Amino acid sequence: MHIPPGFNTIAPYFFVRNAEAFVGFLVQGLGGAETCRTMRPDGGIANVQVRIGDSTVMVSEATGRYPPMCSAFYLYVDDADAAMGRALAHGAIEEMPVADMPYGDRQGGARDSHGNIWWISQRLVAGPYEP
Structure with missing residues (x-):
């Protein structure tokens, strides 16, 4: 099994409305660091990876198929x-x-x-x- 550097066996994945604001909270409010960003053609966040301590979490803009959780x-x-x-x-x-x-x-x-x-x-x- 290969796990990318900065990830653990389980990586939390957030689907939220206003993903940009949530990434800002992870970085500014919890002291994280954005390490990777992929955007969708419509300009929404497809995936942002944020490193907090020794863990990485992922964030995507919620959609009809993947609502906020x-x-x-x-x-x-x-x-x-x-x-x-x-x-x-x-x-x-x-x-x-x-x-x-x-x-x-x-x-x-x-x-x-x-x-x-x-x-x-x-x-x-x-x-x-x-x-």
Whole structure:
């Protein structure tokens, strides 16, 4: 099996309305970097790849065949408070304030303007999650 550099076995793929704005949120609000862009003949985004940390996500403009879909993601960051502040400054709405969790993460939740929830999490302990 060959997986391109920057990708993992599973790569999230977003179909959203106003894909350009969503790419902007991924880059500015979540600290990502756009790495590849393909446009459709009508000028809509066919595929944009955005690298966030060690993962790549893909974005396409929603169509009748592939309508907008919301989801939730667990995003590991170095500083949950700063990451949450950046997400909120770029249009996200607080779902849950950042706080220390009993499972060893400092975490908060933010909902982006496309309806996706981002659980922004800073791991405070080295090691696996314990039951």
